[in-house]
């Protein structure tokens with residue numbers, strides 16, 4: 001089938017995630033046909049540096065035979081067995097053990113799922129189970145943040161704080177959303193440090209408003225990913241810690257679906273920020289995106305209660321601990337460890353990207369260029385001093401994304417915020433290539449919008 005035939009069949013039968021079906025029908029899809037290292041290729045043979053690691057998941061790039069071989073071997077040995085009814089499989093035990101070894105010291109248990117959304121639903125179930133077993137059934141409310149992303153199941157989307165999503169479903173009624181730590185967009189006249197403290201104090205305010213006796217947990221991404229790579233001011237997490245320590249009986253859930261497995265230059269965002277979450281959601285990069293797998297790491301204070309007390313925990317998925325997925329996870333963790341990928345990010349690539357990415361702040365349409373570890377964002381503005389956007393609908397981001405792809409770099413647009421999360425195996429030369437291509441996309445965007 002040629003490209004237009006494929007696009008036609010796609011139009012006729014495939015409903016894509018987070019897509020305006022009508023618009024896509026008119027434009028047609030980009031058909032991606034191959035990938036190697038940190039590059040992807042489309043059906044026209046157009047090669048692009050993948051600045052988004054697929055969908056924040058292919059942290060080791062696209063050419064790791066160790067992972068695909070591990071999956072293949074497992075599929076030919078024991079392609080499936082479940083972990084219900086007192087059964088287990090060797091890969092699931094091995095991966096649980098490996099995860100306990102790389103997670104923060106107090107996290108020694110894992111519940112496996114097929115995705116990040118399912119893992120956040122699992123968190124909701126564990127939180128409720130924990131407080132019931134603690135004989136605190138009034139603790140029901142979970143606090144999250146506006147513009148958070150926690151998945152697309154009803155539980156995940158209710159935890160998420162994206163207004164466009166909330167318009168299209170009925171959210172669970174025990175989730176509350178507070179201020180996000182987005183200084184560039186919402187910090188007003190405050191310094192980043194002041195705003196970080198302010199945003200964290202909003203958590204305290206909400207706890208007081210709801211009554212601490214009713215609050216079960218607070219959930220947050222270490223850095224918001226899909227919301228626009230929102231790196232909180234340095235004061236934010238220490239202040240959140242203070243607030244939670246002051247109460248002592250509100251669980252902390254860190255959603256590490258994007259930041260887990262090395263993206264900050266530490267194994268988890270919790271390590272980077274020195275936080276000790278009770279639950280930690282993961283997915284995506286745990287298998288380098290090669291096989292669907294997610295889960296939640298459970299900290300000791302929760303695990304001890306749910307393991308010691310009560311009867312059956314009535315929750316689970318057919319693909320919880322799928323053996324081939326677990327093998328993919330093990331192969332991925334082995335590569336991260338043996339090749340010191342995370343250390344290399346921390347010591348070499350991240351500082352280099354930080355330096356090169358910051359140079360883009362001098363561009364006339366860039367209001368802020370921020371990065372941390374191997375993520376970065378550019379705020380597109382018409383006027384630097386007032387931070388005014390090009391228009392109310394934030395269409396500049398889409399223009400810049402399309403031009404960037406045309407120039408051979410996959411960047412993503414969240415409104416008028418351009419974001420990158422390249423594979424952790426990026427070399428310094430590839431950082432240069434990425435930054436140069438991003439600059440070209442900015443130049444072309446400025447011309448297109450002039």
Ligand code: PMP
Pocket residue numbers: 114115116117118120149150151152221225226255256257258283284294
């Ligand atoms: N949490 C976060 C922080 C995410 O970024 C995502 C996906 N982008 C999810 C949860 C949902 O994961 P999945 O798409 O695997 O359900």
